[in-house]
Amino acid sequence: MSKERYISAKEAWARKQVAKGVRPREEASDDRLPPGQKLTTNFPVLDLGIKPEIPLDEWTLNLAGEVGNPLNLDWAAFNALPQVEDVSDFHCVTTWSKFDCRWGGVAFTELYEHVRPKAEAKFVYFTGYDGYTTNVPLAQCLDDDVLIATHFDGAPISLEHGGPARVIVPKLYAWKGTKFVKSLHFLNEDKLGFWEIRGYSNDADPFKEERYA
Numbered sequence: 001m002s003k004e005r006y007i008s009a010k011e012a013w014a015r016k017q018v019a020k021g022v023r024p025r026e027e028a029s030d031d032r033l034p035p036g037q038k039l040t041t042n043f044p045v046l047d048l049g050i051k052p053e054i055p056l057d058e059w060t061l062n063l064a065g066e067v068g069n070p071l072n073l074d075w076a077a078f079n080a081l082p083q084v085e086d087v088s089d090f091h092c093v094t095t096w097s098k099f100d101c102r103w104g105g106v107a108f109t110e111l112y113e114h115v116r117p118k119a120e121a122k123f124v125y126f127t128g129y130d131g132y133t134t135n136v137p138l139a140q141c142l143d144d145d146v147l148i149a150t151h152f153d154g155a156p157i158s159l160e161h162g163g164p165a166r167v168i169v170p171k172l173y174a175w176k177g178t179k180f181v182k183s184l185h186f187l188n189e190d191k192l193g194f195w196e197i198r199g200y201s202n203d204a205d206p207f208k209e210e211r212y213a
């Protein structure tokens with residue numbers, strides 16, 4: 001993966017910045033709704049039932065593992081990083097999808113650049129303040145639509161939807177995006193997360209209907 005993929009993600013991101021503003025996608029089309037999904041216009045809440053309230057002055061995002069420059073970012077340092085917005089669709093494995101979610105925050109590629117993962121790093125293991133975990137191949141995290149989001153539709157993400165910061169990986173089922181994110185560990189070997197251990201697919205592509213392993 002690596003260099004080329006990383007560079008092309010950065011280039012795509014730069015083009016979006018230049019285009020200025022993030023516009024909703026075209027009208028919903030059949031090929032936009034993954035098989036077996038139903039469109040919803042509200043925003044259901046799905047989590048373990050624990051809503052960890054972390055005061056912002058105690059919040060940190062830990063970036064560690066196979067990286068040249070491990071980081072522990074506090075809220076101010078995290079928010080001082082360049083901010084992006086991206087509009088994407090959200091697909092929950094329980095069969096609801098929500099179109100045109102406007103997320104704002106820090107691009108994964110931005111964090112990647114700061115921590116400088118070693119060549120051996122191939123996977124990212126995410127942990128939430130509620131104890132939730134999930135895992136995504138590093139190559140997929142480098143897509144230009146992967147964010148650590150702090151904003152939804154221009155407003156801070158509510159606690160029920162994973163605030164103050166959550167991970168968004170639009171091309172995978174939504175369980176691959178950790179709400180209340182606490183840490184990202186870069187690993188050379190894959191390590192299954194909460195739902196992956198319990199039989200969910202490790203690949204999680206909604207268009208291939210990769211729901212269960």
Ligand SMILES: Nc1nc2c(c(=O)[nH]1)N[C@H]1C(S)=C(S)[C@@H](COP(=O)(O)O)O[C@H]1N2
Binds near residue numbers: 128
């Ligand atoms: N920390 C944490 N993140 C999580 C979960 C969770 O239980 N805890 N559930 C996942 C699942 S299964 C889905 S569908 C989405 C739901 O996000 P929402 O509650 O904002 O709709 O969060 C994902 N991220």
Ligand SMILES: [Mo]
Binds near residue numbers: 174
């Ligand atoms: Mo889900």
